[in-house]
Amino acid sequence: MELSDSPPPMLVDGAEVRPVDHLLLRGDPARPALDGRSGTQSYAELEVTLGRLAGWLAGFGLEKGARVASWIAKGPVAALMPLAAPRAGLVHVPVNPLLKHAQVAHILADSGASLLIGTASRLSTLHPSDVPQQCRLHREDDAACAMSGGEALSPSRAEPDDLAAILYTSGSTGRPKGVMLSHANLWLGAVSVAHYLNLTPHDRTLCVLPFSFDYGQNQLLSTWFAGGCVYPLDYLTPRDVVKSVDRRDITTLAGVPPLWVQLTELDWPQEVAAKLKRLTNSGGALTRPLVAKLRTLFPKADLYPMYGLTEAFRSTFLPPALVESHPDSMGSAIPHAEILVVRPDGSITDDDEPGELVHCGPLVAQGYWRDEARTAERFRPAPKASRYGGMAVWSGDTVRRDAQGLLYFVGRDDAMIKSAGNRISPTEIEEAAAAVEGVAEAVALGVKDERLGQAVLLLLRATSPELKAEVETRLKAELPNFMQPREILMLPEFPRNPNGKIDRVALAKAHGA
Missing domain, CATH: 3.40.50.980 (Rossmann fold)
Structure with a gap:
């Protein structure tokens, strides 16, 4: 047709x-x-x-x-x-x-x-x-x-x-x-x-x-x-990916950091690795050692590190020619995206001054389904400097822009756990754990993990140490594998802030999150 x-x-x-x-x-x-x-x-x-x-x-x-x-x-x-x-x-x-x-x-x-x-x-x-x-x-x-x-x-x-x-x-x-x-x-x-x-x-x-x-x-x-x-x-195992690249003459492969870690640990025949022309990454940053491994293993493939958020699809990419010289950079805006780095008052930051990443333009989604409150938090009028105007996505992520216009990730303001390319809500894990009778409070944290980026650490305050096994059983039945805690720790008390709420910052600091 x-x-x-x-x-x-x-x-x-x-x-x-x-x-x-x-x-x-x-x-x-x-x-x-x-x-x-x-x-x-x-x-x-x-x-x-x-x-x-x-x-x-x-x-x-x-x-x-x-x-x-x-x-x-x-x-x-x-x-x-x-x-x-x-x-x-x-x-x-x-x-x-x-x-x-x-x-x-x-x-x-x-x-x-x-x-x-x-x-x-x-x-x-x-x-x-x-x-x-x-x-x-x-x-x-x-x-x-x-x-x-x-x-x-x-x-x-x-x-x-x-x-x-x-x-x-x-x-x-x-x-x-x-x-x-x-x-x-x-x-x-x-x-x-x-x-x-x-x-x-x-x-x-x-x-x-x-x-x-x-x-x-x-x-x-x-x-x-x-x-x-x-x-x-x-695929069932990473080796299935190698076999498919070979049998189907694959040129393009998109992945997340944990998958790249697994793939670089395999034996790739030179003629199979040479079939790949481009590798793309999102869902977490590539480490310098991993970038080096990918470039060595797939010398004929262009590597595209990317950053995105579902609310605006994709925001930035780093051209392959800059990966070696700027391995820590998020790159710059993709076509049809305008990426601004702004201060709390909405003005544009100076070079190398940290600010919030704001995504403007036609890739911005229409908001959250039937959720005006959360839509209003994330989707707000674009900064005055935007050439598009209209609604923009205020990411909550802190970045900085260098003199060349390249962006660098500084930190995330929310408590999301990013594991194996999945965005995990701590609250969902905590609610499942707290549903077990005898569990008084639960806090889920993301802790550094070499393979996953972050792993889930679950902290419990409960009436009995034996409840740990019951919580493990419930979580396995109710939550997908990527949300399962790597470790569950029982604590006698949780620290509190002046308002009487659990001090998550103190817990994160104490447990390396």
Whole structure:
């Protein structure tokens, strides 16, 4: 299908923007777009498959803007849902496959999902009380069958600001919150990344990151914008990644620091390592020793360190040519992003003066779903110096800008724990622990870990030392693996601040957090 078959593009930030479900229309119809265990589909074939999946979703008769959640492993259905739901006039809510029933129940209730598509094994773990009354459950197999036949829905005529997805991300307090992303957010994110990574129709991207993350989802969208091919992979061991790079002639690999640590510990045949042309990193900073290992192991691959936040997708990247000379830098703004470093009064800092990172421009999300209070905290009017104006994301992260315009991370103001690329809410862990009878108080901290970036340390004040084992059992049943504490310590008392609240700063200092 030719791009001319779709409605005229719209201009946002000087760039052509189309509904996100039009991405496949850009590719050469004969070139491969999706590869995997189910076989290879060309852009023309995948566009038909997309239309059928969208038609199946539309057949449920849901109102425009209804939320459709997916809780599935990576495969054709997971790869196409970010495009199929918006094509059907619906809003996609991807759920991390690692989450367990309590987190899924929260996302379903908070989003008001009308439909949940999941693997049979995952759906079987849900309790009746986990599923809202209006939410219907369907197996992934049903969606897969629909993609093999049936009537295909034509490309949508969505407006740039129409809501396309809600991605749930943990905050420093409370349960995960849904970030609202428009068609323009997703489209321009794909445009931006494809541009600065220099992706081409000859590139093949190995998608190892979960599609429930904006970083993981963009693996698909940016590659398709460039006309390349994606290969989704749910890997069991890091060695599976090496095998896939070899067998599928992978050129592009996105990862987080813990994955790079694991991959650099493996034996990479020289001819396999040489297939990779670019490596991208986000979800935590790369250490200098790790950068050195990656450059030695993959001498023909460009390395792109990046910084982002779900509320604005991606903010900065460091060009490969500067990695060796500025290994600690976050880089500078990606295309379609304006990054300012400001003082508390909103004025722009001087060179090397620490300030808050503020992200302005069309990549800024529409706020948190049904949460005006938290939206008002993070999404505020842009500083006067912004060329865009409008709403901006005030990150809460302290950075500094050098004379060359390169940014450097200084610190994070909130209490988030960042482990293996996951943003973990301490409150969620603490609530699960405190649900055990006899646990008076619980505090979760992030402590330095060479492999994970940060590991979870859980501090308990309880009536009996024996409760430690009971808490461990409950956490394993209620929380995903990446949220499990590395260590649980029992304390007789917690320090208090003048207001009588737990002094988390004192606890963090005492325990090396």
